[in-house]
Amino acid sequence: MKFVFDLDGTICFKGVPVSENLLQCFEDIEEHGHEIIFASARPIRDMLPVLHERFYNHTLIGGNGSLISKNGKVIFSNSFTDEQVKNILSIIKKQQATYLIDGIWDYSYTGPAGHPILKNLDVKKLAKSVSINNLRPIVKILILTMNNYDEFLSELKLLDVVIHQHSNEHTIDISPQNIDKANALKTLGITDYVAFGNDSNDISMFKNSIYSVMIGDHKELSYYANEQINMDEDCEKNIIEKLKEIAQKRFEKPAIQKN
Structure with a gap:
């Protein structure tokens, strides 16, 4: 069985790397014939600092599905068209928005100097910060601040892009159309x-999973989750126990209707 893990808020928190207890559990699971895959909103560049080096050759899905790395190399990328970039930048200018915009490796940042996201940005100094005019292709856009959140969102919804709202942080994640974690897995031929x-x-x-476990509480995501693990002091221990339990199961079809 293949197990796909989101990173932030699922198995690592506030930029702290995935714990050795979890990593050892992943290795134990793989010794029994299973596979561990990581899928994050972070670009590949920023996934590496929260994973130990011995996991760098694993399958890594970054940028919400716009990037795929295997055996330490980016093997797939999907970017915005020039027209989409032009339209998004027009809205950004109109709303005086600040952003973190990612290329395949390098990035462009105009956000506040003290923004929390900087703690997780290119920690290993693997990339360059460049002007947006020199960044192509563009695979992911994160809007950090703007004059009017609702107006920005309304204009954005007129474009042919994928939008993820992070209401707690009041930020907006933008990806090219048809880009998400499930489609990245399909690109790899992974369906179960x-x-x-x-x-x-x-x-x-x-x-699109055959079984799913939600960490913490998210109203929209909970509709598609088979199980929930509370975000408390026992969260990591419960994730390990649940992973070991599921690894012993045999799945023929999803336990709940997810469409």
Whole structure:
């Protein structure tokens, strides 16, 4: 069985790397013939700092599905068209928005100097910060601040792009059309998998999984989750126990209707 894990808010928190207890559990599971895959909103560049080096050659899905890395190399990327970039930048200018915009490796950042996202941005100094005019292709756009959130969102919804709202942080994630974690897994030929996640960008993955476990509480995601693990002091221990339990199961079809 293939197990697909989101990172932030699921198995790592506030930029702290995935714990050794979890990593050892993943290795134990793989010794019994299973496969561990990581799928994150982070680009590949920013997934590496929260994973130990011995997992760098695993399948990594970054940018909400716009990037795929295997054996330490990016093997797939999907980017915005020039017209989409032009339209989004027009809205950004109109709304005086700030952003983190990712290329395959490099990035462009205009957000506040003290924004929390900087703690997780290119921690290993693997990329370059460049002007948006010099960043192509563009695979993911994160809007950090804007004059009017609702107006920005309304204009954005007129474009042919994928939008994820992070209401707690009041940010907006934008990806090219048809880009999500589930489609990235399909690109890899993976259709049967167990998913662990915590946020709206995990919905597509949950809907297409044969079993899914939600970490914490998210109203929209909960509709597609088979199980929930509370976000408390026992969360990590419960994830490990649940992973070991599911690894012993045999799945023939999803336990709940997810469409």
